[in-house]
Amino acid sequence: MSAPSGLINETTKGVYVIAATPFADNGELDLESVDSLTDFYLEKGVTGLTILGMMGEAPKLSEAETTTVMQRVLKRVGGGVPVVVGVSDASDRNVERLSREAMSLGAAGVMVAPVPNLKTDDQVYAYYANVATQLGREIPICLQDFPQSTGVHTSVSVIHRLVDAFPQIVMLKHEDFPGMRKLSQVREQSAAAGRRRISILVGNGGLFLPQEMLRGADGAMTGFAYPEMLVQVCRLFHAGEPEQAEDLFNLYLPLLRHEFQYGIGLALRKETLRRRGAIRSAYVRRPGPVLDATDHAELGRLIGRLEAALG
Amino acid sequence: MSAPSGLINETTKGVYVIAATPFADNGELDLESVDSLTDFYLEKGVTGLTILGMMGEAPKLSEAETTTVMQRVLKRVGGGVPVVVGVSDASDRNVERLSREAMSLGAAGVMVAPVPNLKTDDQVYAYYANVATQLGREIPICLQDFPQSTGVHTSVSVIHRLVDAFPQIVMLKHEDFPGMRKLSQVREQSAAAGRRRISILVGNGGLFLPQEMLRGADGAMTGFAYPEMLVQVCRLFHAGEPEQAEDLFNLYLPLLRHEFQYGIGLALRKETLRRRGAIRSAYVRRPGPVLDATDHAELGRLIGRLEAALG
Amino acid sequence: MSAPSGLINETTKGVYVIAATPFADNGELDLESVDSLTDFYLEKGVTGLTILGMMGEAPKLSEAETTTVMQRVLKRVGGGVPVVVGVSDASDRNVERLSREAMSLGAAGVMVAPVPNLKTDDQVYAYYANVATQLGREIPICLQDFPQSTGVHTSVSVIHRLVDAFPQIVMLKHEDFPGMRKLSQVREQSAAAGRRRISILVGNGGLFLPQEMLRGADGAMTGFAYPEMLVQVCRLFHAGEPEQAEDLFNLYLPLLRHEFQYGIGLALRKETLRRRGAIRSAYVRRPGPVLDATDHAELGRLIGRLEAALG
């Protein structure tokens, strides 16, 4: 794991939880819940936090709210663990502004997803190359590879080209789907070519976490509402206990698969965090998913079954 | 369950397995494997078969091959269980031609997915209305709602309009994702309005089968390589044992989730069927997914874990 | 035409030019060019302006810049013509905040495009219904129907439902493509049903303006760099001279078709405005299109041919 108060780098491993952004039932930021959720994550043993990602509803915040969330979380964490900040935006200028603000507040690095409408390898490369150049050598960058949301496909060879050209690119958030072969190819081709080995943390709610750890992932960057499981699974993998890790993982898999549902998954995740006492309201900003009575009962049943299985 | 040799109708329930189409390693149809795979499915207790769906590689067959597969499977089944035939095509004429051919050979009904590029409710309705009119009252139709592949979104209200207007539409293959609310809405709104209740069988590899059964599904229409689990889970649900059903389901969930991966999932499914002795080759027609050594080892490990869990 | 300083309403007609947002070569807002561009549009006789649309690079502005552009344009216009403000955003709260700010500064109405990922008629209706409810009766709304960019398809029947339910929806910016039949259907079905007739202004650079005027459009809301042509063509149509209107339109069609190219079209438009003296720099914020030497020469040749044709 990286030094708690330091920057992310190529050797970063463990669980960087994708933090939800808590709102009150009236839609306003709930800063007390920002604190309690941060505490919750820390108590569950996460290695780091990633705030203001897509599942953090970043595009629905005002600029002032964005700054407030950064400040509040970074203060609450108090240097205890690294905090990565999502800075994706339609404009390079805004990516740079947000990145500099985050780093000045004590962030450990920034996460960047590509803008939509990049179609070819060269276009994807050019986008990231430009961002990396603008941000400079001092700001560590995590590439977010999430084509299900962005519509942009980042090929293995583009990843290699970026890693070769920009030392500040130190991490890949891998959540292409299906994408496990890509993970293996990045690892195998990098090793074969003597290329710099970057950190790879996986997303997609952790749906394939055991398989991805076996293929060379260093951990997870995702927001499943039971982060203690992700933490324990990664520890077991790092301790050389893959079977035990997967046994534990599988206990949670029914609920994890349920939360995996795009769109409504965020509402399920926030409701689970609310039930666990981490936040006061499960409100998702509009337009966004809203649970109905059936959804609530179904989630409750799955949580009940998990608790029974855990004994 | 419907009468074994009869047509599908509104009361159809159980497991209609989406049948793979077996090829030899040189890409030719393997008719002996068509027989052995059909036997395999029947031995596992499926209620019916669905052949020539997307996962049956139907768009990659020649017309003669399509006819051969229909004939071979229907002959092998010998009226033992109903067989639904996928007839989706870019042209209405071909949908009709395939449907009439299938029914004349003894099919129990046809499954139709919409053509791409239908954008609004009225466009989707018009497409299906036209197909239903062309096929007439005597051919039972299963609507395939699979927007992840077709790009077409069929709303609850379109489903209602079609059910009201066309008695030959007797079944919905539900595999929108996320789509569980749609399933509940179809059921609840139909009941509230005194509308005809159609059969709903679920797809997506069965990833949410227990939840969908609780929401009113009548069974599954999917091709998971362990159909005996789907059969047993549906039986337990129909017997009023949802907890026992879900316990069983969860044993298979790690492998089922693995096979769920779009694209490569078909190669994983065929390879699993091959390992189980149901077919002789796992060949997928090109262009299509091909497993590499890591994929094979990973699949083997997951199968091994399943077998260990089953004792 | 609506009263110059009033709000847009169902009888609004003419040309609402989609205003570019001028930047300096270093990417900063160029406020002097905001003034000169506003003057340019007014001199060309436009009926109104629409600012902060997609082609106004609104998603690339900071909040402070957004406010500055609104203030600057509205002050420069000085109530001379109505100004519509684009307020589309991922969050309802931001749509409302921007709308109230725009109206308080003197805007004539707001233009709203749907968020992505709305798939069915009911989803599109619900999105707009919610926005209209939030904004209330006093803020006139223009629906922007531009599926090529949003991926959202707004059906004729959704438009009817919205018009029936929300009197504040007074205008449709029609730029579905191909979409002329939709325009006719809205007009014909509204008339047949005795429904409220709303204003329809057309987009897509004006590529089908004469055909759309004949089908019942009230004018154009687009940003072609020769707005005087759009103005004159609409006047001729309103004066009952369609053939003369189309003769004039066709003189500009080669250049208009050139500017129609999605993506690079904005760079061509700004460069044309620069060559016409309306702005000082053709800079488009990054990531965005950049003209190369061939593009410049090609544009210059087409402008030269237009000037020769105009005599």
Next chain:
Amino acid sequence: MSAPSGLINETTKGVYVIAATPFADNGELDLESVDSLTDFYLEKGVTGLTILGMMGEAPKLSEAETTTVMQRVLKRVGGGVPVVVGVSDASDRNVERLSREAMSLGAAGVMVAPVPNLKTDDQVYAYYANVATQLGREIPICLQDFPQSTGVHTSVSVIHRLVDAFPQIVMLKHEDFPGMRKLSQVREQSAAAGRRRISILVGNGGLFLPQEMLRGADGAMTGFAYPEMLVQVCRLFHAGEPEQAEDLFNLYLPLLRHEFQYGIGLALRKETLRRRGAIRSAYVRRPGPVLDATDHAELGRLIGRLEAALG
């Protein structure tokens, strides 16, 4: 131009008209109209024909109809001009089968569009490399680059790699949109690298034909219902008369732009061909676009205006 009865090659230039497939009003193939349409194209002076493309409704034909169309057209042409055959299919086997059939019947080459779902440069390259390998050195291939329909983006660097590796790839049908820079880049980078120069014919209805000729296109492969204009424009360009060429082009531009509308464009094209006496029915196979009374009147007016302009 290539020798009339020979194969297409790198030096092919001129107009290869994308041939419509004529049906009777009942949807059956109209073989007499296949003949009359072939004669029409030849009389208009086209350099070659391209049959069974997307606008030839190839995916809606049965296999027997496909063979019939190939035979009928090739026989009618009688070696007078080269005929390229569209052979795109979901399966490599079918691409090969159709290609061998076409060549054995006397085709001059085949046109191949990629299957959907190719996302990265390497995936697109691999698809075409595989097809080219299967077809072998003796069958000339035209790459169809039409992402608006296929969703696949073929980058300049992929085109270069394919040209370098496969001498049988002799032609690019260029119809990315906007895509003029791609055309220039292929030409400029090929020249700079001493790479083999292939033939480039442009599509998109010819909407940018003059600009594309100036950027290095060798002609057009498109189906505008007035092919004599395309022929004359290409001749004038080849004769060094670009201004005269563009003057002529612009006379037709209003109608050409009208026909350019995706989807309904095919119905407009067939109706125009019908009005010109080239085919007996404008029927488009279902599901497909159908003109209504307004569409007919609008088309008639535009044709009338063209005829008046031509004097």
